[in-house]
Amino acid sequence: MIKVSEEKSVLRQEEQIAEHRPFGLKDKIAYMCGDFGNDFFFIMASSFLMVFYTNVLGIPGALVGTLFLVSRCVDAFTDIGMGRLVDSCKPTKEGRYRPWIKRMMLPVVAAGVMMFVPWVANLPYAVRVVYIFVTYILWGSFCYTGINIPYGSMASAITDKPAERTMLSTFRSIGAALAGMIVGSVTPLFIYTTDAAGNQVLQGNRVFMVACIFAVLALICYTICYKWSVERIVVDNTNQKQLTAKELVKALVTNRALVSIIVAAIVLLLAMLMTQSMNMYLYMDYFKNIGAMSVAGLLGTGCTLILAPFSGWITVKFGKKEASAAGLLFSAAIYAILFFAKITNAWVYCAFLVFANLGSGLFNLMIWAFISDIIDYQTVETGSCDGGTIYGVYSFSRKIGQALAGGLGGFVLTAIGYQVSTGAQTIVQSEAVTNGIYAVTTGIPAIGYAIIALILIFWYPLSKKKVAEVKSKLDEMNKEVVEEISE
Numbered sequence: 001m002i003k004v005s006e007e008k009s010v011l012r013q014e015e016q017i018a019e020h021r022p023f024g025l026k027d028k029i030a031y032m033c034g035d036f037g038n039d040f041f042f043i044m045a046s047s048f049l050m051v052f053y054t055n056v057l058g059i060p061g062a063l064v065g066t067l068f069l070v071s072r073c074v075d076a077f078t079d080i081g082m083g084r085l086v087d088s089c090k091p092t093k094e095g096r097y098r099p100w101i102k103r104m105m106l107p108v109v110a111a112g113v114m115m116f117v118p119w120v121a122n123l124p125y126a127v128r129v130v131y132i133f134v135t136y137i138l139w140g141s142f143c144y145t146g147i148n149i150p151y152g153s154m155a156s157a158i159t160d161k162p163a164e165r166t167m168l169s170t171f172r173s174i175g176a177a178l179a180g181m182i183v184g185s186v187t188p189l190f191i192y193t194t195d196a197a198g199n200q201v202l203q204g205n206r207v208f209m210v211a212c213i214f215a216v217l218a219l220i221c222y223t224i225c226y227k228w229s230v231e232r233i234v235v236d237n238t239n240q241k242q243l244t245a246k247e248l249v250k251a252l253v254t255n256r257a258l259v260s261i262i263v264a265a266i267v268l269l270l271a272m273l274m275t276q277s278m279n280m281y282l283y284m285d286y287f288k289n290i291g292a293m294s295v296a297g298l299l300g301t302g303c304t305l306i307l308a309p310f311s312g313w314i315t316v317k318f319g320k321k322e323a324s325a326a327g328l329l330f331s332a333a334i335y336a337i338l339f340f341a342k343i344t345n346a347w348v349y350c351a352f353l354v355f356a357n358l359g360s361g362l363f364n365l366m367i368w369a370f371i372s373d374i375i376d377y378q379t380v381e382t383g384s385c386d387g388g389t390i391y392g393v394y395s396f397s398r399k400i401g402q403a404l405a406g407g408l409g410g411f412v413l414t415a416i417g418y419q420v421s422t423g424a425q426t427i428v429q430s431e432a433v434t435n436g437i438y439a440v441t442t443g444i445p446a447i448g449y450a451i452i453a454l455i456l457i458f459w460y461p462l463s464k465k466k467v468a469e470v471k472s473k474l475d476e477m478n479k480e481v482v483e484e485i486s487e
Contacts, residue, residue, distance in 0.1 A: 021230065023159050030228035031158065031168045032175035034101070034151045037221030039179035040214040041112035042144070046273060047184060048191070048207065049115060049136075050409065051280045054418075056204040057121050057128055061418055065410020067133055068402075074141040076399035082149040083395075095231030097157060100150035105222035108147050109215040111139035116211040118204025147222070152395070157231040169368040170308055175221075177304040183214075184297025188283075188290045199428060200284040255381070257374045260459040262397040264452045268363075269401030270408070271448025277409040278441045281418070283346065286434040292346035296353055303357040304365065311365045319464025320370060321456050324363040328453035331359030335446035339439065360449055373462050373470070380473045412440055 050068075053059040092099055114135045120128055155168045191206045253259065283293035314323045334356040343349045371394055416436030419427045429437075462470070 023164050023232070026228045027158055027164075027230065028167055028171040030225050031155065032171040032178075033221040033228075034154075034225040035172045035175035036179050037105070037218040037225065038144070038148055038151065039176050040183065040218045040221075041109070041115075041139070041211075043176075043180055043183040044187070044211070044214060045112075045115065045136075045140070046276050047280060048187070048202075050277050050413075051202060051284070052116060052204070052207055053132060054413075055202045056118055056207070057132065058125075059128065059132060061410040061413035063129065063410070064132075065408065065414070067136055068410060069404075070133075071137045071140050072399055072402045072404075074137060075145060075402070076396050078141050078145045079149055079395050079399060082145050083153070086150050086153065091231075095154075095157060095229075097150040097154035098226055098229055098231060101147055101222055101226045101229075104143060104147035104150075105219055105226075108139070108143040109218050111135065111143040112218070113208075113211045113215050115139055116204075116207050118208050121204065149395070151225070154229065154231065157233045158229060159232060165372065170311070170365070172368070173304065173365050174308060177301045177308075180304075181298055181301035184300070185294040188280075188294050188297075192284075192290045197428070198288060200288060200290050202284075255374065255378050257377050257460060257462050258393065260455055260461075261370055261374060262394065264455045264460070265367075265394065265397050266401040266404065267448050267451050267455070268367075269398060270405045271445045271452075272360075273402060273405035274409050274412070275441055275445050277405070278413075278437060278444075281413070281437045282441045285429045286438050287344075287346035287349070289346040292350055295347075296350045299350060299354050300357045300361075303354060303361050307358065307361050307365055311362065314362065315366065315369070319467070320366045320373070321460055321463050324366055325453045325456040327359040327362040328449045328456070329359075331356045332446050332448075332450035332453065334359065335442050335449065339442040339446055342435075342438065356445070360445075363452070370462075373467050376470050377462060380470050416440070 050061070050064050053064045054061055086096065086100065089096065115132075120131050123131070155165055155172075158168060159165060187210055191203055191210060192200045193203055195201050279293060279296075283290055283296075317323075318326075334352055338349065338352055338356075343352070417433045418429060418437075419433075
């Protein structure tokens, strides 16, 4: 809650807002470009880095899984550290968050390219292992965190109007979808060749070329994000008390909505990222059809773009909790059908994925709106504004999900008996291995999405009716503050 003593700060914010151009399309495009730029390497790493390490550099899947697990755990701490660093810095004339995009865009793309250097395969095994640990942690735990945390926090500084923040979240999802379309659909067509036996062979030099192209495109996106964004809400909080670890834990354990959405986020990332990392092996070794993977990626992006214009109407009509739960149950049912049907035709498989993506995609579009509701719920329950704490804890939970997914992906690959290639040798996987890949790729999302739906139905408390009650109470509380200031 805003105290009476903070009236001058509120008036200062209003004056700052009046100095800038009105919120409009440029802000939406700028914010879209931020996630567009981020996801060139984030999605490329999620989709192709494991297979690059195993099939080009000759690193065992279990060791790659260990790398992903360790680095994601490091990410969790660097996220919080970066958040505190940004909060403790005095705002400049460009704002608090925008300068970090300018500072970090060159380091993050350079570190991204370094992960996909194919000539490392010629180095001794120990050197290769050290190289992948250093470059991957440099990119993900430091450079990516250094640009993503300020970018993610910047939405609250661009505007303080809920409707406009919703538009920023929608355009952010569109930026991620566009990056996914390019990386998931176009890249496989270029980086793979087919040998005489019909096997799909990853070409390390082509992967490196794609990484260099993505670096240039990411820089363009970051530049647009930096140039076109305007921080209208700038608060100098350098003298405010920093949240302690005890306060963070308290916020976590006392907010039922936050705890349930954290568990849902962990399960979601586990299902999504494990499936994403296994997809390459599914189309390469089970279907032997990389072209179908490109089409599947394109269709997945298309589903997101189709749902985006209707997500607001669906929310108003049914509620975020209710609509998301129904969509996730539908998606889980589709994946369960795929699991038991054991489809061998890649194009039939892609057709089923369209329906599965429509179900899960709705929840993905709404997830940031869930966080906004949770922040309001926390304010009503405690009487204090803990938006930063909520965002930080949620970001931490996503890293946990990524850690589990990254670690388990490599271990599962090794457990089902996947054989990595050495040098130019191509290894044909056994039928038992390819069937295992198919089972994991369809079974994990079937179980995961069903669990998330049950969490939303029975644990997450913010139904459509409850959200309306929270908003009503929040409006009443804010009205009392305005009356108190007026007096």
